[in-house]
Structure formats: structure tokens, C-alpha cells
Amino acid sequence: MPPVRRPLVAAFRALIALAAVTGIVIDLVIGSPPRVLSYFTIQSNVLVAVVLGLAAWRAWRGRHPLPPWISGGTVLFIAITGLVYHLILANDASGFSMTDDAETLSAMPAMSGWHSLSNQLLHTVTPIGVALDWLLLTRPGGLRLRHAGLWLLYPLAYLAFALARGALLPPGPPARYPYPFLDVDIHGYAGVLGNAVLFGLAFAALALLVLLLDRLRPQPRPPENRISSPGAGPLK
Structure with missing residues (x-):
């Protein structure tokens, strides 16, 4: 069946893309653009803005949806952003909380209303919005195991x-490393690589979870023929 226009879906996706763009712009205005753009949070939200914006346009025009591996990868990356922030960076018990990293805090703008807004948009609103869009508004069953390996690259x-950025920057500038668990000055290269292995295993498990959910989601019901029954012959 050819795709049909889905204006409500398009509007929902456009709102998610707008939330990502708004959070990115706020951080770029109140922070240093080179430093802001170095964060995984910002990069994953740029991807959300592009992918969800394009998906909204395609839904509005009645075009075919984006390839499943693109939508699934976007879900994975923005889920990493939300989970790492809420479970690690904003959790004092994690050992890698941003509130425990004086150097990172000194490089961040004051927790103004604008920064608080961008924090919520980039770490909460867009992850939830993208997950809902993928779970409820996209067709399941298009992902394969090889896609998980591709995403983890x-x-x-x-x-x-x-690591290369931190090595090239001179010692001393704040936020030389974007996240506390990647700070070579604190943990050394062995410690950072150990952290990377643990996070990598968690990300691989999350990618496999995306694949599993893709297979468990129910197929959407096809539109019903309101004129004739499925067993009826062609209209006369």
C-alpha cells in the first residue's frame, strides 16, 4: 500500500526536532560553540533534529519512511544521552557526577533558567519523544543484528x-575532556579505557534491546476498506 499523508505524526515529529534545535541553540548562545559541539549530548541531538525533521517532512508529504536502521540508530544514540545523563552525570552516587567534577563545572555556564531549560530539552524531552515516536509511529521488524554493530561504531x-581532542589541548583549560569518566588527567589512560569498556558493553546491550523491542512490537493494523469487505470483488 502506498504511503499516505500523516499530518499529526508530522506535527509530533516536528515538535521533537524543534525541542532538539532549541536546546542546542541555547547551549551555543550561553557557552563556547567549539566546546558545546564536542559533547555527545549535542551531537546526538543534532542527529535527532535532522532525522526527525526529515521524517516529519516525509510524513507530511506522504513519502516513504526513513530506513529502519536510521530511525533505530537515532533511538539508540539519544537513549544513551538520556540514560547516561540521568543515571551517571546527574547522579551523585555514580562516582562520575558532573557535580563532583570541579573542572567541568567551572567550564559550564551558571545554572540559569535558560541552561536548565536546555538541560531538560536535550536530556529528557528529546529522548522520551524519540522513543515514543519509534515505538508507536514506525513500522517494526526492519532491524537486523548487523545494524547494532554499525551503530556501535x-x-x-x-x-x-x-581522547584525541583532550591530548591536543594544552593542559589546564577547563572541560579538556567532555565527561568525567573520559578524563585522562584524573583516571589515566588505563582507567579511561576501562570505563570505556564498561560503557561500551552497556551500549551494546542497549543496542540489542532496541533490536529485541523492534521484533516484539506489534505490526500496525492496515487501513480498513470502508467501501467493500476484504473478500469482496472490485467495485462496480
Whole structure:
């Protein structure tokens, strides 16, 4: 059956994309753009803005949806953003809380109303919105195991980027490393690589969970023919 226009779906996706763009713009205005753009949070939300914006346009125009591996990867990356923030960075008991990292805090703008708003948009609103869109508004069954391996290349590339960036920056500047668990000055390379292995295993498990949920989700019901029954012949 050819795709049909879905204006309500398009509007919902456009709102998610707008939330991501709003949070990114706020952080770019109140912070240093090179530093802001180095965060996984910002990069994953840029992906959300692009993918959900494009998906909204396609739903509005009645075009075919995006390939499942793109939608699934977007879900994984923004889920990593939300979970790492709420379970690790904003959790004082984790040992890697941002509130425990004086160097990172000194590089961050004061917790103004605007920064608090961007925090909620980028770490809570967009992860929940993207998850709901994927679970309820996309067709299941299109993901394969090879997609999980493909997705995990991005966190690996981000690790290499974060370590290379920190090594190239001169010692002393705040936020030399974007996250406390990647701070070589504190943990050393062995400690950071150990942290990376643990996080990598968690991300791999999360990718497999996305694959599992994709298979467990029910198929959407096809539109009913309101003129003739399924067994009826062609209209006359």
C-alpha cells in the first residue's frame, strides 16, 4: 500500500526536532560553540533534529519512511544521552557526577533558567519523544543484528575523538575532556579505557534491546476498506 499523508505524526515529529534545535541553540548562545559541539549530548541531538525533521517532512508529504536502521540508530544514540545523563552525570552516587567534577563545572555556564531549560530539552524531552515516536509511529521488524554493530561504531569514534581532542589541548583549560569518566588527567589512560569498556558493553546491550523491542512490537493494523469487505470483488 502506498504511503499516505500523516499530518499529526508530522506535527509530533516536528515538535521533537524543534525541542532538539532549541536546546542546542541555547547551549551555543550561553557557552563556547567549539566546546558545546564536542559533547555527545549535542551531537546526538543534532542527529535527532535532522532525522526527525526529515521524517516529519516525509510524513507530511506522504513519502516513504526513513530506513529502519536510521530511525533505530537515532533511538539508540539519544537513549544513551538520556540514560547516561540521568543515571551517571546527574547522579551523585555514580562516582562520575558532573557535580563532583570541579573542572567541568567551572567550564559550564551558571545554572540559569535558560541552561536548565536546555538541560531538560536535550536530556529528557528529546529522548522520551524519540522513543515514543519509534515505538508507536514506525513500522517494526526492519532491524537486523548487523545494524547494532554499525551503530556501535559511532560511540567508538566518539571515544577516539574525545581522547584525541583532550591530548591536543594544552593542559589546564577547563572541560579538556567532555565527561568525567573520559578524563585522562584524573583516571589515566588505563582507567579511561576501562570505563570505556564498561560503557561500551552497556551500549551494546542497549543496542540489542532496541533490536529485541523492534521484533516484539506489534505490526500496525492496515487501513480498513470502508467501501467493500476484504473478500469482496472490485467495485462496480
